[in-house]
Amino acid sequence: QVQLVESGGGVVQPGGSLRLSCAASGFTFSTYAMHWVRQAPGKGLEWVAFIRYDGSNKYYADSVKGRLTISRDNSKNTLYLQMNSLRGEDTALYYCAKDGVPFCSTISCIDGFDCWGQGTLVTVSS
Amino acid sequence: SYELTQPPSVSVSPGQTASITCSGNNLGDKFACWYQQRPGQSPVLVIYQDTKRPSGIPERFSGSNSGNTATLTISGTQAMDEADYYCQAWDSSTVLFGGGTKLTVL
Numbered sequence: 064q065v066q067l068v069e070s071g072g073g074v075v076q077p078g079g080s081l082r083l084s085c086a087a088s089g090f091t092f093s094t095y096a097m098h099w100v101r102q103a104p105g106k107g108l109e110w111v112a113f114i115r116y117d118g119s120n121k122y123y124a125d126s127v128k129g130r131l132t133i134s135r136d137n138s139k140n141t142l143y144l145q146m147n148s149l150r151g152e153d154t155a156l157y158y159c160a161k162d163g164v165p166f167c168s169t170i171s172c173i174d175g176f177d178c179w180g181q182g183t184l185v186t187v188s189s
Numbered sequence: 190s191y192e193l194t195q196p197p198s199v200s201v202s203p204g205q206t207a208s209i210t211c212s213g214n215n216l217g218d219k220f221a222c223w224y225q226q227r228p229g230q231s232p233v234l235v236i237y238q239d240t241k242r243p244s245g246i247p248e249r250f251s252g253s254n255s256g257n258t259a260t261l262t263i264s265g266t267q268a269m270d271e272a273d274y275y276c277q278a279w280d281s282s283t284v285l286f287g288g289g290t291k292l293t294v295l
Contacts, residue, residue, distance in 0.1 A: 098284065100232075108224070108232065108275050110284035122282045158231060171279035175222035175237040182231060 065089040065178045067159050072183030079149050083183055085142040085159030093117070093137035096162040096172060099144050101155035102182070111157070112144065113170045122170050126152075149187045156182040191280040193287035200293045201266045209290045211259040211276030221259035222277045223252060225270075226289075232275065236261060268294050 071083040085097070099111040112133040113122045121133055132145040142159050158181075163174030194212045201207035211221060221239050224232040234243050236252035239259065249264045259278075263270055271294045276287040 100284075100286075107273075107289040108226075108277075108286040110286060113284065124283070163234070163237060170282055170284065171220075173220040173238050173279075175234045175277060176224075176232075177234050177237075177243060179231040179233070 065161065067161060067178055067180035069157065069159055069180045069183035072157065072185045074186045074188060075149055076189050077150060077187055079187070081146045081149065081185060083144040083146065083157055083159075083185070085144075085180055087140045087142065087159075087161070090161070090178075091165070092135075092140040094165040096164075096167055096170075097133075097135060097142045098160045098162065098176060099131075099133060099142075100158045100160050100176070100179075101153075101185075102158070103152075103155045106155075109155070114142070115168060116166060120168070120170075146185070149185075151187050154185060154187045156184050158182045191283070191285060193276055193278060193285050195274075195276060195287040195290045197288070198291045198293065200295055201263075202295055203268060204265055207263040207266045207270070207292055207294075209261045209263075209274050209276075209292065211261075211287045212257055213259075213278065213285075214257060216257050216259055216278060217255045219254075219278045219280070221252070221254045223250075223259075223261045224275045224277065225272045226275065227272045235274075263292075266292075266294055270294060 160176035163177040164172035223236040239254040
């Protein structure tokens with residue numbers, strides 16, 4: 064079955080770095096765009112970043128632009144989020160999510176996110 | 190910047206119909222999706238392309254989108270439907286989520 068498993072979360076000091084991973088299985092990873100979405104404790108969902116199925120196009124939320132970098136390794140069926148210059152407001156549960164349309168070349172693939180991981184918690188605190 | 194607005198909470202009695210709205214400027218010109226998130230769980234897609242249900246989602250979930258408002262309707266609401274619900278759409282090169290609505294089944 065389709066499965067996404069995030070890892071790499073933890074406690075980091077302000078200004079520090081962390082790299083999250085999302086291991087995908089049960090589908091042809093290289094044909095689907097992927098996203099990172101985060102949820103601060105007790106708050107709603109916030110979209111973070113998008114990467115096209117082949118890695119050739121990426122978009123970011125304004126709140127993370129220049130600090131967080133999305134990437135993927137299709138040979139390893141793995142999605143990444145490199146997090147630098149972390150701030151307290153980055154504290155959240157980070158989900159990876161699969162786009163619903165194969166080979167969609169834009170961010171607005173209208174079928175939504177049809178699979179989510181269980182999330183990995185990032186806490187930014189001194 | 191474009192925003193999606195949802196009511197913070199909606200209450201419904203078991204067996205009745207619940208309606209959760211999502212408002213945005215000319216939202217009807219975009220496609221909307223809806224996600225259900227039960228406490229302690231990851232979100233689940235329940236409606237996409239305004240009105241379509243993914244496989245495995247009960248028929249009691251339906252959606253509409255016109256003008257400035259998208260609506261998620263749950264007919265014959267059950268206790269298991271108690272959850273947070275989020276609308277989602279796209280604007281330019283951004284994915285947008287509404288603030289979420291807590292559905293309470295009394």
